[in-house]
Amino acid sequence: MKAGIAVDDWKLPIFRRELTAAGYRYEDGGAITANATLLKVETFDVLALKRVIERCQAQCRNEKR
Numbered sequence: 001m002k003a004g005i006a007v008d009d010w011k012l013p014i015f016r017r018e019l020t021a022a023g024y025r026y027e028d029g030g031a032i033t034a035n036a037t038l039l040k041v042e043t044f045d046v047l048a049l050k051r052v053i054e055r056c057q058a059q060c061r062n063e064k065r
Helices: 009-021 046-064
Strands: 002-008 026-033 036-042
Touching: 002 009, 002 046, 009 036, 009 046
Parallel strands: none
Antiparallel strands: 002 036, 026 036
């Protein structure tokens, strides 16, 4: 199954790093706005992907401060 994640461009390095580290395969789906990109992620376990996304968001919050 493919899941789409809309990500602010400044968050992309964090999401790419964490998705790769967690073993996910993904591809850029292109810009969806001037400052956001769609990532298309292959997954068979949506709950596991949710945990990775939450970890990414926590890192983004910490980096933003």
